[in-house]
Amino acid sequence: AQRVTQPEKLLSVFKGAPVELKCNYSYSGSPELFWYVQYSRQRLQLLLRHISRESIKGFTADLNKGETSFHLKKPFAQEEDSAMYYCALRTYGGSQGNLIFGKGTKLSVKP
Amino acid sequence: ETGVTQSPTHLIKTRGQQVTLRCSSQSGHNTVSWYQQALGQGPQFIFQYYREEENGRGNFPPRFSGLQFPNYSSELNVNALELDDSALYLCASMGSDTQYFGPGTRLTVL
Numbered sequence: 001a002q003r004v005t006q007p008e009k010l011l012s013v014f015k016g017a018p019v020e021l022k023c024n025y026s027y028s029g030s031p032e033l034f035w036y037v038q039y040s041r042q043r044l045q046l047l048l049r050h051i052s053r054e055s056i057k058g059f060t061a062d063l064n065k066g067e068t069s070f071h072l073k074k075p076f077a078q079e080e081d082s083a084m085y086y087c088a089l090r091t092y093g094g095s096q097g098n099l100i101f102g103k104g105t106k107l108s109v110k111p
Numbered sequence: 112e113t114g115v116t117q118s119p120t121h122l123i124k125t126r127g128q129q130v131t132l133r134c135s136s137q138s139g140h141n142t143v144s145w146y147q148q149a150l151g152q153g154p155q156f157i158f159q160y161y162r163e164e165e166n167g168r169g170n171f172p173p174r175f176s177g178l179q180f181p182n183y184s185s186e187l188n189v190n191a192l193e194l195d196d197s198a199l200y201l202c203a204s205m206g207s208d209t210q211y212f213g214p215g216t217r218l219t220v221l
Binding site: 004006043044045046049086088098099100101102103104 | 115144146151152153154155156159167169201209210211212213214215
């Protein structure tokens with residue numbers, strides 16, 4: 001079954017501390033993974049995707065096919081990083097692909 | 112490229128009624144997907160439209176239906192509303208191989 005698991009509902013860290021938001025997936029095909037972020041009162045927006053291998057706002061994520069994981073990391077958290085983070089897996093139920101989301105992790109960065 | 116709009120913002124209906132939600136895609140985006148996000152959950156895929164035809168569907172019953180128009184705007188229709196249909200409904204249009212989400216419509220079924 002296709003599934004995305006984010007084990008932590010809430011992650012609370014202090015400013016300047018490292019952050020790791022966990023994501024595990026289950027998919028029989030070649031996975032395409034994303035992290036989406038939703039800041040307070042804003043719409044869901046793409047943070048990064050594994051195929052681009054970018055670093056956005058200091059965040060990185062590496063696809064580990066052996067562990068079926070795509071954890072999101074940032075070495076030094078900032079208060080403005082406080083938001084809801086969703087990991088998503090792209091599947092091809094439709095020709096353009098659709099996303100399967102995890103339940104999300106709320107990141108709270110304290111001053 | 113985040114010009115996806117949705118209407119209305121909020122809606123309250125009673126059980127058994129029908130509802131239509133609307134989405135206006137970003138200019139040039141010919142693919143739109145609809146998602147349901149229940150409280151405390153991630154978005155769940157309902158269906159996708161490409162050039163006015165449904166071309167993918169998630170695990171939702173037939174009372175969830177949609178339309179896409181020649182200008183690529185879209186509608187989500189839900190018949191025979193149930194209490195569990197209370198959720199945030201998101202549409203996303205696809206451009207440059209990326210889904211751009213609208214702000215959502217909050218539906219409450221009483």
